[in-house]
Amino acid sequence: MRNVMAPLTATHRINAAQAPHRRRVFNGEHLAARVSWYAPHEHMQRHAHDCHQLSLLLLGTLAEQTPQGEERLALPALGVKQAGVMHANDYGPTGALMLGIDLPAAFDLQQHLGIGYAWQWRARAVQPVLLQGRGLLSALWAEELAGDDLDSRLWELLASMATTGERAAGTPPRWLALSCQRLQDQSLPLTGLAAEVGVHPVYFARAFARWMGCAPSVFRVRAQLQRALPLLAKGHALADVAQAAGFSDQAHFSRTARAHSGLTPARLRALLRA
Secondary structure, three states: OOOOOOOOOOOEEOOHHHOOEEEEEEEOOOOEEEEEEEOOOOEEEEEEEOEEEEEEEEEEOEEEEEOOEEEEEOOOEEEEEOOOOOEEEEOOOOOEEEEEEEEEOOOOHHHHHOOOOOOEEEOOOOHHHHHHHHHHHHHHHOOOOOOHHHHHHHHHHHHHHOOOOOOOOOOOOHHHHHHHHHHHHOOOOHHHHHHHHOOOHHHHHHHHHHHHOOOHHHHHHHHHHHHHHHHHHOOOOHHHHHHHHOOOOHHHHHHHHHHHHOOOHHHHHHHHHO
């Protein structure tokens, strides 16, 4: 599957007065991401979008009307909204907080995500996707992600929205083994690595998770921590270790070390040198 994507150039066909409180968190060449807050009792009249939208309803309620019928949601859910479908929304007494990814209408949802073109909301078996989306928001607000890293994490989130099978058995394909070795050696942008081995970022993330049992971003973080350990054992300054291992700064290194080991880098260094 080759890395062929159309640019995201389309805009929403809705009036500015209808738009919710929205913060664009990423605006890339091939996808965009936003966090939207819809106030209690807010209503959006019938409208359509010029791009596909995949949305996570993180908090709140939603009633959505389409030509296919009406959906009423009061629990976290994942929605797939194809470009060009007319719909209206009501956000009830609590309003709603949503994380959304916009894709160009030319993006083939079936080919890349295994998602058909029927309008759909899913409220079951979406907990792993929700946890990933919340983790992404947390990292964004902590300013741990930017540019290529954020682009890669968004493609991973898209991949997790698709139906995935069990972990694959046997020998992984050569491109995957090469990618693992490259990530063990240095912290590369995952979208760039996918392009380097000639596969689509969504396929890269899905295949990686099936063969390796974790997302490529998790693998990369663990590789960074593995590169940090021998430097800590030698007593290097924490800021120098963070930079050499590929973390954005010492604070990012500290949060990651605590999340994966339960210990701060300083305590890890003391333990390794004891």
